[in-house]
Amino acid sequence: MKGAPIDQKWNVPATEESPLEGGFRAEFEVTTERGGPRYGELIEEVRTFMDKVRYASPTPELADEIIDDLKLFNAKLDTLLVDEWHTPSGTRVDLPSRGNITLPPYEVIDGGEDGVTASVEFRRFHLGGNGVAHGGHVAVVFDDLGGMAATLHVHGIARTAYLTVNYRSLTPLETPLTMRTWAERREGRKIFVKGTLHDGDRLCADMEALFIQLRPGQA
Ligand SMILES: CCCCCCCCCCCCCCCC(=O)SCCNC(=O)CCNC(=O)[C@H](O)C(C)(C)COP(=O)(O)OP(=O)(O)OC[C@H]1O[C@@H](n2cnc3c(N)ncnc32)[C@H](O)[C@@H]1OP(=O)(O)O
Incomplete structure (x- = not known):
């Protein structure tokens, strides 16, 4: 498993309500x-x-x-x-x-309805300053893997409504880090997602996000 869990049914067949053209x-x-x-x-x-x-x-x-x-x-x-x-x-x-x-390169270690665990390594070009990762790049990975957790949880495409990152300590470059994302709760189309980024035992950042499951054909 590298970019996404291969055993999941990503190939959702198109229907009249959920066409291939128009919308997402x-x-x-x-x-x-x-x-x-x-x-x-x-x-x-x-x-x-x-x-x-x-x-x-x-x-x-x-x-x-x-x-x-x-x-x-x-x-x-x-x-x-x-x-x-x-x-x-x-x-x-x-x-x-x-x-x-x-995207910063990550490898999914485990992924399903209960969440996603991935190994992520920020590259030298993800430098923010003073030798560590730019916070925006950290947020990008949270968005993608948070979106993956939401998608796996509801078996449908979701878009980010908000995403809040707390930067708890410095995020190193060129170091295998562990990111975890999971759906904390769901209210209809609203999927509340949480996530963490660790360097070993040290928490680098955590996040809270809201993803909205898209209606068929919604952009
Ligand atoms: C081929 C390989 C396969 C592999 C594998 C795929 C894996 C997959 C991984 C990819 C993962 C990528 C993940 C990236 C995801 C993005 O980065 S998406 C890009 C960034 N996001 C956007 O551009 C979204 C822009 N905003 C919008 O499009 C719309 O505002 C939204 C978010 C879709 C919501 O609009 P809407 O559907 O019309 O919903 P709306 O009725 O406004 O709101 C629904 C509910 O949510 C609430 N809500 C909406 N926005 C907010 C907010 N900001 N705050 C609080 N509440 C809110 C509303 O109050 C409402 O609540 P209720 O009244 O129902 O209680």
Whole structure:
């Protein structure tokens, strides 16, 4: 298990009430093949590049060279752009963070109706200042794994109404941390979710959030 629990039924079939077009898609196409066998490596290489960019101080000549190289890469990808529902990024359940390049990499250790446990590692490019993680990146992971806990709890798509993070101690970079998220209670479409982030026994942050289960076809 890496980006999401594979044993869960993510492939909810489309119905007339919950169509594929318009609103939030009812159907998540879980994939392990899109982007090919080395897609995870591609994402990892991009993350490493961002780590380097965050800390490098290039000469103007090197910046010119890298800009030209990046333009070539971007032109290559331009020939293969698809919509969000058909990209590997976000749907590859076999990869950390479902292969989603925008998320800090996490691996789901356990996930179901009772909650989600994941190992998350903030990269060097997630630096906030003074060697530790930016609080916004911590909140992003709480949002994604809180949303996953809500989704698994109600077997339906939910959106964040609010999310409050308490930063209890510094969150280190390049260190395997444990995040737990779970639905504390449910009132109809309202799912009250809680979460914690630990470095070993030390609590780095905790959160409380409200997710609203979307109605069929709701955006
Ligand atoms: C392929 C692989 C598969 C894999 C696996 C997938 C795994 C999956 C993981 C992904 C996980 C991603 C998780 C990211 C999730 C986002 O980041 S979503 C993006 C951020 N959120 C947004 O953009 C939401 C913007 N807001 C909205 O769209 C709407 O306001 C909402 C939240 C949907 C609610 O609107 P609504 O449905 O019309 O509901 P509404 O009637 O206003 O409110 C319903 C109830 O909630 C209450 N409520 C609403 N908002 C609030 C609030 N802010 N505070 C308090 N109460 C509130 C209302 O008072 C009402 O209460 P009751 O009167 O029923 O008691």
